[in-house]
Amino acid sequence: MSDVYASISAVHGYVPDDVLTNHDLEQMVDTSDEWIVSRTGIKERRILKGEGKATTDMGVEVVKGLLEKSGTDPSEIDLVILATVTSDMNFPDGANTICSKCGINNAFAYDISAACSGFVFSLFTGAQFIKTGAYKKVIVLGVDKMSSIVDYTDRSTCIIFGDGGGGVLLEPSEGDLGIRDAVMGGDGSGREYLYQTAGGSLKPASAETVAAREHFVTQIGRPVFKAAVSGMKDSVTTLLERNNLTKDEIDWIVPHQANIRIINTLASMLDFPMDKVVVNIDKYGNTTDGTIPLCLWEFESKFKKGDKIVLTAFGGGFTWGSILLDWAYDSN
Ligand code: COA
DSSP, rough: OOOOOEEEEEEEEEOOOOOHHHHHHHHOOOOOHHHHHHHOOEEEEEEOOOOOOOOOHHHHHHHHHHHHTEEEEEEEEEEEEEEEESSSSSSOHHHHHHHHTTTTOOOOEEOOGGGGGHHHHHHHHHHHHHHHHHHOOOEEEEEEEEETTTOOOOOOHHTTTEEEEEEEEEEEEEOOOEEEEEEEOOOOGGGGEEOOOSSSSSOOOOOOHTTTTTEEEEEEEEHHHHHHHHHHHHHHHHHHTTTTOOGGGGEEEEEOOOOOHHHHHHHHHOOOOOGGGGHHHHHHOOOOHHHHHHHHOOOGGGTTTOEEEEEEEEEEETEEEEEEEOOOOOOO
């Protein structure tokens, strides 16, 4: 393999304007702002409203921002990967829709579905195309319209999720900065704890499945919580050990935003200070594939060229993964 590293050369995010607060949810289900904040850390989340508005509409905003910020012509893009569990339709994939709406005509594009780990899986996948020398400009997106699959009569899930996402442009790095290593994993026996029953080939959508609300997310929260902590902790630990790094040499951890208690527990088990852990769950909730790129976008101005950053995610499946990278630019 070559010494070329794929580095992030631009980052952008998008969240819809409409805000759904905990007080709004108090009017919809039997819950309270106090319960939600103390159990999850979430105060509000964004909801994409409007007839005909879907995940790719948010993806288009992200791609336009990436092209503009990086001064890239759409024709230069080689590949677009969209991590999502809420593509506009089962097929065609959303990545191609985004390309056609952004004038990206020389690229191939596809979606990756790995629940909340989809963005890190996609980022590591996209980086391989740069590292092998096959491509020079790859866009990796993580975007979800979770409000399209959340049951707003189920208090155990509707308080958690929100809409939004972001993405990055990957290019060959000029020095030796960029994506260094990744530890990815999965355990399909976890599928019984977080799933969408109907709408797939196992149980195609029907009047009965809709009446039984089976096209919405179902989650058994406690086992997911425990597996999320161990999946992220173990993959970060392995990543640091095999790169001969101590926790003190890491400048930032950017964790998937599922629950502030998961993030706090993770930081405590890694003995890592919370002021170097990126958190914005209070504003956006869990946007599934959107959380990590939204964090990168919001904290971009704090990252310095050469900062060592660990991204870590856990999701349904179960799936998990952590990526070690050297940030490649000073944003200002
Ligand atoms: N408001 C008030 N009470 C609620 C509630 C809500 N929104 N949701 C659940 N409860 C109740 C439950 O009914 C239960 O009541 P009971 O004891 O009378 O049966 C009680 O609160 C405790 O429920 P439990 O599910 O054990 O709570 P929890 O502390 O585990 O918190 C989650 C629930 C979902 C917040 C938490 O389990 C979690 O975050 N899990 C991981 C989720 C996740 O990371 N998902 C994405 C993976 S990528």
